[in-house]
Amino acid sequence: MKNQIRTLAIAAIATLGVVASAAVAQRPDAAPSTMIAAPTEAHKGDADGAFVSVSRFSEPDGPSIYKRVCAGCHMSDAKGAKGAGFYPALAANAKLASAGYPLYIVLHGYHGMPAVGKMMNDQQVADVVNYVRTNFGNKYKDKVTAADAKATR
Numbered sequence: 001m002k003n004q005i006r007t008l009a010i011a012a013i014a015t016l017g018v019v020a021s022a023a024v025a026q027r028p029d030a031a032p033s034t035m036i037a038a039p040t041e042a043h044k045g046d047a048d049g050a051f052v053s054v055s056r057f058s059e060p061d062g063p064s065i066y067k068r069v070c071a072g073c074h075m076s077d078a079k080g081a082k083g084a085g086f087y088p089a090l091a092a093n094a095k096l097a098s099a100g101y102p103l104y105i106v107l108h109g110y111h112g113m114p115a116v117g118k119m120m121n122d123q124q125v126a127d128v129v130n131y132v133r134t135n136f137g138n139k140y141k142d143k144v145t146a147a148d149a150k151a152t153r
């Protein structure tokens with residue numbers, strides 16, 4: 001008799017356990033970790049997470065935007081490159097004296113240069129233009145603003 005009661009008690013506890021875990025599994029906020037991981041999988045090619053979405057750069061400031069977007073063509077020292085293509089130096093470039101010139105080119109592209117500014121917000125465009133105009137031997141003090149970028153789009 002004592003044994004029977006114990007068996008029953010164990011069965012009851014086991015049943016409760018199953019019911020409890022079923023309840024947990026049905027809670028929407030208790031999604032299995034495989035489901036949570038899914039969106040990351042969808043952006044596999046984007047291992048360093050540099051894009052917020054496929055159409056926007058997420059870099060927060062001029063130097064990182066330059067590194068991520070411009071350096072691939074203009075080189076990290078901004079001295080440009082010649083080879084299969086021609087990438088002008090932005091370093092010590094007198095054409096940057098007029099802020100509107102790089103602003104326009106970043107937003108609209110120019111011949112072999114794609115309109116990379118279309119994938120940035122106004123502040124990012126202004127930041128990267130200000131960055132190249134005040135670095136790499138360029139010392140142009142006047143700054144462009146997000147409003148300037150907006151007006152140039």
Ligand code: HEC
Binds near residue numbers: 066087089111114
């Ligand atoms: C895919 C390659 C590529 C990327 C990325 C790129 N550029 Fe260019 N850029 C070029 C090429 C090619 C030219 C020259 C176009 C021509 O004169 O035919 C150019 C020209 C320029 C010019 C004009 C230079 C001059 O002497 O007239 C500026 C300014 C410039 N780029 C700034 C930038 C900035 C800032 C970025 C990043 C936000 C950037 N570029 C990203 C390829 C690129």
